[in-house]
Amino acid sequence: MYKLLLCWRYLKTRWIALASIVSVTLGVATLIVVNSVMDGFTSQMQDRMHGILSDLVVETRGTSGISEPNWYIDRIRARLGNSVEGVTTVVTLPAMMTFHHNGSAHTQQINLIGIDQKTYASVSDFSKYLIHPDNQSQLDFKLKQSGYAPEREALQPAGWEYRNRVEQLKKERLSELEKYRLLQEKIAAEQRNQQSNPLNENNNGTRSLETNGANSQSESLPTKQTEPNSIDSMLAGPRIPTMQLGGGGGRVFDASKEQRTGIVLGIGIGSVRGRDLAGKVKDYFFIRPGDDVNVAFPNAGTPPRAIDEMFTVVDFYESKMSEYDATFAFVPIEALQRTRGMIDPMSNVGAVTSIQIKLKKGSDLASARDALRDEFPPAESYVQVNSWRDTQGPLLAAVQMETTILNVLLFMIIAVAGFGILATFFMIVVEKTRDIGVLKSLGAPGSGIASIFLGYGVLLGSVGSGAGVICGLLFVWKINEIARILEWFTGREVFDPTVYYFDSIPTIIHPFTIVWVSIGAVLIAIMASVLPSIRAARMHPVEALRYE
Amino acid sequence: MNSITPAKVPNKPSLPAAVPYRVVRPELELESIERELAKTHLPECVGGKSIVMASDVTKSYRRSKTVVPVLKGVDFNAERGKITAIVGQSGSGKSTLLHLLGTLDRPDSGEIHFDGERTDNLPARKRDAFRNKKLGMIFQFYHLLPELTLLENVIAPAMIGQSIVSYFRNRSSIIQRAKSLTEMVGLSHRLHHKPCELSGGEMQRTAIARALITDPKLLLADEPTGNLDQESGQSILQLMRDLNRDTGLTIVMVTHDENIAQQCDALVRLKGGKVERIK
Numbered sequence: 001m002y003k004l005l006l007c008w009r010y011l012k013t014r015w016i017a018l019a020s021i022v023s024v025t026l027g028v029a030t031l032i033v034v035n036s037v038m039d040g041f042t043s044q045m046q047d048r049m050h051g052i053l054s055d056l057v058v059e060t061r062g063t064s065g066i067s068e069p070n071w072y073i074d075r076i077r078a079r080l081g082n083s084v085e086g087v088t089t090v091v092t093l094p095a096m097m098t099f100h101h102n103g104s105a106h107t108q109q110i111n112l113i114g115i116d117q118k119t120y121a122s123v124s125d126f127s128k129y130l131i132h133p134d135n136q137s138q139l140d141f142k143l144k145q146s147g148y149a150p151e152r153e154a155l156q157p158a159g160w161e162y163r164n165r166v167e168q169l170k171k172e173r174l175s176e177l178e179k180y181r182l183l184q185e186k187i188a189a190e191q192r193n194q195q196s197n198p199l200n201e202n203n204n205g206t207r208s209l210e211t212n213g214a215n216s217q218s219e220s221l222p223t224k225q226t227e228p229n230s231i232d233s234m235l236a237g238p239r240i241p242t243m244q245l246g247g248g249g250g251r252v253f254d255a256s257k258e259q260r261t262g263i264v265l266g267i268g269i270g271s272v273r274g275r276d277l278a279g280k281v282k283d284y285f286f287i288r289p290g291d292d293v294n295v296a297f298p299n300a301g302t303p304p305r306a307i308d309e310m311f312t313v314v315d316f317y318e319s320k321m322s323e324y325d326a327t328f329a330f331v332p333i334e335a336l337q338r339t340r341g342m343i344d345p346m347s348n349v350g351a352v353t354s355i356q357i358k359l360k361k362g363s364d365l366a367s368a369r370d371a372l373r374d375e376f377p378p379a380e381s382y383v384q385v386n387s388w389r390d391t392q393g394p395l396l397a398a399v400q401m402e403t404t405i406l407n408v409l410l411f412m413i414i415a416v417a418g419f420g421i422l423a424t425f426f427m428i429v430v431e432k433t434r435d436i437g438v439l440k441s442l443g444a445p446g447s448g449i450a451s452i453f454l455g456y457g458v459l460l461g462s463v464g465s466g467a468g469v470i471c472g473l474l475f476v477w478k479i480n481e482i483a484r485i486l487e488w489f490t491g492r493e494v495f496d497p498t499v500y501y502f503d504s505i506p507t508i509i510h511p512f513t514i515v516w517v518s519i520g521a522v523l524i525a526i527m528a529s530v531l532p533s534i535r536a537a538r539m540h541p542v543e544a545l546r547y548e
Numbered sequence: 549m550n551s552i553t554p555a556k557v558p559n560k561p562s563l564p565a566a567v568p569y570r571v572v573r574p575e576l577e578l579e580s581i582e583r584e585l586a587k588t589h590l591p592e593c594v595g596g597k598s599i600v601m602a603s604d605v606t607k608s609y610r611r612s613k614t615v616v617p618v619l620k621g622v623d624f625n626a627e628r629g630k631i632t633a634i635v636g637q638s639g640s641g642k643s644t645l646l647h648l649l650g651t652l653d654r655p656d657s658g659e660i661h662f663d664g665e666r667t668d669n670l671p672a673r674k675r676d677a678f679r680n681k682k683l684g685m686i687f688q689f690y691h692l693l694p695e696l697t698l699l700e701n702v703i704a705p706a707m708i709g710q711s712i713v714s715y716f717r718n719r720s721s722i723i724q725r726a727k728s729l730t731e732m733v734g735l736s737h738r739l740h741h742k743p744c745e746l747s748g749g750e751m752q753r754t755a756i757a758r759a760l761i762t763d764p765k766l767l768l769a770d771e772p773t774g775n776l777d778q779e780s781g782q783s784i785l786q787l788m789r790d791l792n793r794d795t796g797l798t799i800v801m802v803t804h805d806e807n808i809a810q811q812c813d814a815l816v817r818l819k820g821g822k823v824e825r826i827k
Contacts, residue, residue, distance in 0.1 A: 002707040009695035438691040441652055442705045442758075443680025445673055541652045545691065 002439075003448055007455040010428070011463070017456075020424040021464030023417030024521050028468025029475060031410045031517045032509075036476045038403045039513075040506030045399065047125075048321040052328065053388035054088075054123035056369055058376065059354035060383050064300045065091065065342060067351040072376075072383070076357060079375045083363040086122030089352035090115055091336045095297035097269070097329065101286040110269060110329045112297055114336035117141060123358035126330075129317040130264065131155070132289075141262030141332050143290060143314045154271075154283040155316075163290035163312075167256035260292060261335045263311035267318040268326030289313050295329070300340045300351070309339055365389065414521055418528040421460065425532035429453065436536050437544025446537035453533035454526065461525025465518040473509070480504045599766055599798050600649055601625035605658030607644055618644050620821030621658070626766070626814070631792050631799045633809040636818035642802040643770055645818065649800060650683055650768045651675040663765065680709040684759025688771040690751040692743040692758075699739040702726040702757045709762060722761075729757040733787060749780030756787060760797075767791075769801040773808065785811070 010017075058076065060066050069089045077084055091114035098107045117139045121127045130136050131149045148158040157165065253260075270287035287293065291313050298304035311331060319325055337343050337350035344351070359368055365387050372385040389396060429436070436449055475482060483494040483505060495505055602624040608617040618641040626632040626649075636642045647653045648660060651667050660668040667678060679685075692701045703726045707715055715722070730736050733753035735746075743751055752772060759767055769788070773781030785808060791797045801812065809815050815827035 002704055004712070005700065005707070006693070006695065013695055434691065435693055438693060439704075439708070440676070441650070441679065441685050441687075441691070442708055443676045443678075443683075444708045445676045448708065542647050545652075545687070 002444070003452045003455055006452050007459055010452075010456050011459050014428060017421075017424055017428060017460055018463070020420045021417070021460050021525065023420055024414055024461065024464035024525060025468040025471060027410060027414035027417055028465045028517055028521045029472035030413070031407065032469060032472030032514060033475045033479070034406050034410060035403070035513045035517070036472075036507040036509045037479070037505060038399075038406065039508040039510060042396075042399050042403070043508055044506045045321070046396070048319050048324075049392045049395075050388055051125040051129060051319050052321070052324050053391060054356035055359045055363075055365055055388060056357040056372060057354050057386050057388075057391070058357070058372065058383050059092070059386070062353075062382060064302075065351035065353040066355070066383065067344060068349065069352045069355060070349065072355055075375060076355065076372065079371055080357070080359070080368055083360050083368060085358040085360045086119060087358075088116050088119040088123045088356050089333065090120075090354045090356055091333055091340075091342070091351075092353050093297045093336070093340075095295050095329070098294040098296070099287050099291065106286075108269060109327070110265075110295070111327045112295060112336070113328060113330050114333035115330050116333045120356075123356045126317065129319045131267070131316045131318065132159075135264075135315050139264070139315070141264070141314055143259045143262065143312055148289050148315070152283065155285055155288065158289040160290065162288055163259075164256050166290070255292070259312040259314070260310045261312070261331060262314035263293065263295070264315045264317055264330040265293075265313055266325040266328045267316040268322055269329065270313070270316060287313055289315055295331075297336075297340070300342045307339060309335075411520065414524050417464075418524040421457065421525055421528040422531060425453065425457065425529050426535070428456075429532045429536045432536070433539065433544050433547040436539050437541050437547065440539070440541035441545060449539075450533040450537035453536050454529055457525050457529025457533070458522065460529075461522035464525065465521035468521065469514055469518055472514075476507050476509060479507055597627050598625035599628045600660070600662050600800065602645070602649060602655075602660045603658055605645070605648060605655040605660065607641070607648060607653070607655050617821055619648075619655070619818075622818075622821070622823050624649075624816060624823055626798060626800045628798055629792070629796045630813040631789070631801065632814040632816070633812035634800065634802045634816050634818060635804060635806065635809045638804070640818040641821060642804075642818050646768055646770050646800065646802050650685055651679055677709070680705055681762055682764055682766065684756075684762070684764040684767045686752065686755045686759050686767070686769045686772050688774040690743070690748070690755045690775075692751055692754055694743050697740045697742055698730065698735060698746065698754050699723070699726055701743065701754055702730060702761055705758060705762050726757070726761060729760055730754070733757045747780070748776050749784065752776065752780070752784050753787065756784070756791075760791075765798060767797055767799045769799060771802055771804065773803070773805065781805075781808075 058066075058072060066072060073087050073089075076087065093112045093114075095110050095112035096107055097110045098105050100106075115126075121139070127136050127139055130139065131152075132144055132147060134144060134147070143163065144159045146157065146159045146161045148155055150156070265287065271283050271285045273281065273283050276282050292310050293313060294308055294310055296306050296308035299307045317325075317328075317330070333352070334350065337352075342351040343349070359365065369385055369387045369390070376383050376385060378384065439449060439452075440446075487493055602622055605619055605622045605624075606617070607619040608615050610616075618639075622641075622645060624634075624645065634642045634645060644653070648655050648668070649662075651660075651670070655668055658668070659666055662678070662682065667675065670678065693704065696704065703722055706718075706722045706726075710718065727736065727739070730739060733756055735750055735753055735757070738746065738750065743754070746754065756767075756772075767788070772788070773784055776784060788799055788801070789811075792799055801808075803809055812827075814825075816823050816825050
């Protein structure tokens, strides 16, 4: 009883000892903050990586792909049984995308992914990253009227609204050019009339105009007006009507009413993020939903030849993983299979380059992967089986490593704090020498004296780590406000949104982390108080009583 | 010097070797000590005239390489119910003898018996329990615990001698006893004051109350008036004399004040490491 009473009184009266545990408090608070930010960061990153990637991928490197996907799917389902949540087939290709911006053509390398929009959502969180709310529930590769994230001013206008406006402008432009051409023709005709009439005064001026007009006429005529018909007329001449009747092939594509095959681009392909003069983060879109782009990719033949097709951008997706957002473009799988010649003319089955599998929650990813690797041994089959963790393994491992090292370093800080406690405790034991002697003369055993100081250490450690937990949790709770203050103070952005895509710092607090951090801190405080306690216990009562 | 010389007390049967250490709870150990004691008591000691006796005790201190002998074969006994004073010059070993009697230290050779029981070779834990139950000690510099109030200081030995459970079971009776003791020493109005708020005389009174809380048979006093003015010293002395008279408490007191020593029932002088009996 006297032990409890005395360590409680020591705690209440020795404030200097509390100063020695401030470092424990700080260490614990830092550990909690760092762990929760790192956890939040890692989990966001994993979510984003995993959002586009399915759990398991059975893929081939061959350009012609897996020609009998259903056989593979049956075997996968048979092998993995109930743990399969969903399966989808995908065609993945390197491709080049060309788009027009400010009157010039730009080419960019992309990863073209043909997806089955009915089943793709069952293997990944792909659809929740799409910009348009309708597409988030079900993607149909159709251009929407409007409603592409109305809160993003930079993206407006988009959709049919935008496409129609562009077409309207084009038409106005063309009709102006047409008017201009007619005007020129009219002037030319007048001049011809005037040439037969030599009394004209402005002869020289109109002549120069005439030559210019003739040039522009020769340029604009074939491109703008007669293009759709010119080749036909050259090749087929009088047979055009019969072809139109047969397949409707010669029909003119009306961009204001029709769209081409839909394509969903990563937001990084179609936009750049930067800052304006005031330092505000701004997006700039050079492609919008409603624009047409040209995509060139290899066909399935040997050797592969480049073919190209026009697509209409129907949506963006934003996974906030810049690696994905800057390269991935999604199109309907049938479009790719058809254009690349991947459909078997006999069975009408389309080949695919990979089969993606999502497992039920709680399934063991590694063992499922190993089972599939066993099912399709690399020596016999030409497919590879990888989990999403394999694909992003190095990055995940690096983040994990970073977290571990930070934890070790911060625990070193608490260990240093432990030495502070050790020193302070030695001082307190020396200061309390006479009291120790008194207690011994009153019959307190050495173990009792030791437990006073050990208990004091436990109390101090608990107070220190308790305060640390509270500080850490408060810090995490208000971390965005604190980051803002830090930014204002240092003039430097803590999390640069142009790099990280975060509007707020992600944090996750695991109760387990808090428990082990506080237990660790208390343990260190106890360990630091062991030596002084032993010293106190071993003191000779007479010498202690005589101590001045 | 390390070997313990055989007992020189006449007619004393050889005691059994120290009871091997078994139990942790001091109150249980004390019972076992008492049981052992009942078997091996010395007739002339238990219930006899002397309550504590030292026979041929030597003690020397080691200061770096030189050995300074303090006690060179001291025989001492204090009679039950009497006040015995030990006088001597500074450094003559008065306090050392008192510490040996109080089992705070061990003699190099010789034996110390308390109430017929040999105490100098008890294991540390038993000596702690013995000190707690059978002895009360007061010091020149009072040695109260500065973090505790007067009342807490008084009940501290009772807390030390008991586990938490038994302390809480007996709490009310302990506090009752502490209050009556403080009333006896005349401090019942300052129960919740810290020692730093008390005067020297009050602190020594508190120390006496503390020494008596476990109802000891013997009070060892190390210059109890040495740090007090004449008046407070005299009142402390009077208090001790009253206690001796009213409860039959045996007191062994170290003092260098001849005047006080002359008022005691018995008086010994330490000189040159030996004891000479004066009264």
